[in-house]
Amino acid sequence: MCTFYFLTCRAVAKVECDQEIRLLALAVIQTEAQAVAALAEQINAEFVSACRLMLACKGRVVVTGMGKSGHIAGKIAATLASTGTPAFFVHAGEASHGDLGMITRQDVVLALSNSGETEEIIIILPIIKRLGVPLIAMTGNPSSSLAKFATVHINVAVAQEACPLGLAPTSSSTAALVMGDALAVSLLQTKGFSRDDFALSHPGGSLGRRLLLKVADVMHSGSAIPVVSQDALVSQALLEMTDKKLGMTAVVDPENKVVGIFTDGDLRRMLEKNLNVHSTSLDQVMTRGCSVISAEILAAEAMQIMETKKINALLIVDEQQCLQGALNMHDLVRAGIV
Incomplete structure (x- = not known):
């Protein structure tokens, strides 16, 4: 007690x-x-x-x-x-x-x-x-x-x-x-x-990166862009995706203008339909009207677009809609745009 x-x-x-x-x-x-x-x-x-x-x-x-x-x-x-x-x-x-x-x-x-x-x-x-x-x-x-x-x-x-x-x-x-x-x-x-003035005095932190870093600074360009023609087979697109390791490939016409994108998600949907990757044309299964951006916008804006549209990749085009680059969410994370 x-x-x-x-x-x-x-x-x-x-x-x-x-x-x-x-x-x-x-x-x-x-x-x-x-x-x-x-x-x-x-x-x-x-x-x-x-x-x-x-x-x-x-x-x-x-x-x-x-x-x-x-x-x-x-x-x-x-x-x-x-x-x-x-x-x-x-x-x-x-x-x-x-x-x-x-x-x-x-x-x-x-x-x-x-x-x-x-x-x-x-x-x-x-x-x-x-x-x-x-x-x-x-x-x-x-x-x-x-x-x-x-x-x-x-x-x-x-x-x-x-x-x-x-x-x-x-x-x-x-x-x-x-x-x-x-x-x-x-x-x-x-x-x-302004915000730009503030960014110039804060280049080292994540805030500076969000205010200064442009898509052009982090995108894949030149030979690093995964790209195939619109008349390619799915098997050819898969080889390109495997080689460039971005989980997608751009699809372009003969003038290098973007007509669509083929992603991991498109591949899964295709396999659910039991389509043959060696005989199916990419034109049948790619995503048309995909989201594209300019290389001059802020990388932070690209991140916001991805989050809003619930997508993991974006294609970068010029004023004539010709392919300039490719970007995925991992690129932005590595760049510190979080």
């Missing part, structure tokens, strides 16, 4: 502890959500002025900060750079030890400090002033030294940190991050930054 009672108490305590953990996590999310919502009041004339300074910048936006603000500054710099506003991060602690040389008179400086009194930033303000570089300050204290010194000040003050001790930067760092995103996206839209 005592053992049962002890185990029951432990189980109840564990449930109560789990519930407390969930409540604590929810409180953090709610506190930070409120801090972000309150930022709407700060999208004002100062915010617009900051955007105007960065739009007029002939050099780079130099983003700086220390500690957690430094981490947020680095992310803001990366977001700006990837969305059409050339930017880079300078560690405030290193700035007074030589890295100030990275800043030119053509630049704009965006400095982050929740207190607005970060020593490593305050110490470099006279140099920024001497260079005549516009300074945008993002702080949680409009009365701070940094805010007063700045050309433009963006207020990211929060009512409270999500940390119950009120010490660890939580709500304040989230607010700064969101305000940075607001700046970057506002600049992106104002500049007319």
